[in-house]
Amino acid sequence: NNTKVAVSFSDPGMVTFFRDNMNAMLEGGVNFVFCNEIEALEWAQTEDLDDAAVKLASICESYVITRGANGALLYDGEQRHTIASQKVDAVNTNGAGDMFAGAFFYALWRGTSMVSACEFASKAAGAVVCQPGPRLSLAASAMLRNAHFDE
Template sequence: MAKYDVYGLGNALVDKEFEVTEQFLADNGIEKGLMTLIEEDTHFKLLDNLINTYGIKKRAGGGSAANSLVGLTQFGGSAFYACKVSQDEYGQFYSQDLADAGVQTRISELAIEGPTGKCMVMVTPDAERTMNTYLGITADLSVNELFLDELAQAEYLYIEGYLVPSPTACEAIEAAKAKAKAEGIKVAMTFSDPSMVKYFKEGVDKALGNEAIDLLFCNEEEALTFTETDSVAAAAQVLLKRAKKVVITLGPKGVSVFLENSEITVPGHSVDAVDTNGAGDMVAGAFLYGETQGWDDEKSAKLACKAASIVVSHFGPRLTAEQQKEILNAF
C-alpha cells in the first residue's frame, strides 16, 4: 500500500486576494481571467496600488497543485508536495500552512535563501479571478527539490502546468515522470490556466510527453485552445490521445469525464459565485481523492462538483477541513 495517495509537483506561492473593478484591470493593462508572470519591481508597485486602493481581502497559501493537495488531504487522503520556498517570513507561513492541512513536505531540509513566490489574485464583481504572479525562487524549482524517494511511495504523480515556463522545472518534470515510470506510478497533470496553453503550448506539450499519461485535468477554454477545436467533445477526442482519462471542467455547467469509449457529465450546482479562484484546483483534488479511494468516475465527479461549488461561494481557494467533512459525509 502506497504511503501517499498523491505526490504533487508545483509552484509554492503565497496568495494575496483583492476585490477589484473591471476598470482597475483595464487601467493597469492586466489581462482579465489569466495568470500573468511579472517581475519583482512590477509586483511591488502593483501590490502597493492594490493595498492603497482596496486593501487585502485575504492571505493564504497557494499554488495550483498545493491547493489540490490540501483539498485531497482534508477529505482524508495523503499527500507529499515537492516545492521551493525560502526561509523568509512568507516561506515559513507557507510551510506551516501546508503542515496544518496535513500535506507532507521536506521544505525544512532545503534551507534556501531568496524571496518566496507571491501571487496577487484580483477578483472582479463577476467572480472571475485574474492573477499576477511573482515567482521568486520557485521560478528555479529543480531536480534538487524533488525528493524522489518520496515519489516512489505514491500512487499518483500530479504535475502542475504552471511549471512549464521554467527550464529547470521542466527538467524536474522529466525526472519525476521517469521515476514514476520506473516505479509503476500513475501520472496526472493539470493545464492550470488558459495562459499556459496560450503562451507556453510547446512546454505543455513536452510535459505531457509522447506516452499517454493516466489522467489530465483542464477547463473548457484550455481544452479548446490546446486542441484548436470548437467543441468540448472534439477537444476530448484529441486529448484522449495524450491521456487515458480526461476531466474537463465546464464552469457552472459541471464536469465531464472522458475515456476512450465513454463520457460522463455531472451537472454543476446553482450558487452565487463570489470568487472562482481555486475552483479547478478543488475539482482536481476532490477527483483525485475519489480516484485513489477506488470510487467510480461519476461519484468522484459529483464530489468534485459539490466541493467546487462551495469554494466559489466565498473568498479564497480552499475550504476548511470541517466544510470538507460535511461534504464527504453526504457521499
C-alpha cells in the same frame, strides 16, 4: 512503479504561451488531464468542445474538462460522461480547479468510480466558489465528505 501521472493545464495562458513544451510533456504519457473548457479549446486549437474532447482522449487515459455552471465532461478511458454542476452563487472562482482535482483524487483513493469521484469533485468545487478564499474550512470539508460518503 505503477505511478499515475496527472497534468493540469492550469491556465489558458500556459496553453497559449507554452504549447510546444506542454505537448512535448504530454507525449511522454499521462494518465489524467484536468482542464477547463477554455483551456481544452485553446490546447486543441478548435472552437468545438467535441473536437477538443476527441483530441484529449488521444493523448491520455482519462480527462476531466470542467465547464463551470455547465458541469464537467469526464472521459474514463472507455466512455464520456456528463457531470452536473452544483447550482450555486459563485463569489470567487480562485481555487475551483485545484479543489476539483484534489477532491477527485481523494474520492478515487476512497475507492469510488471515476463518475462518483467527479460528482464529489463537482460538489467540492461548488462549495469553494461560494466563499472568498480558495480553501474550505475543516468543518465544511467534513460535511462534504460525510454527505457524499455516508460517514
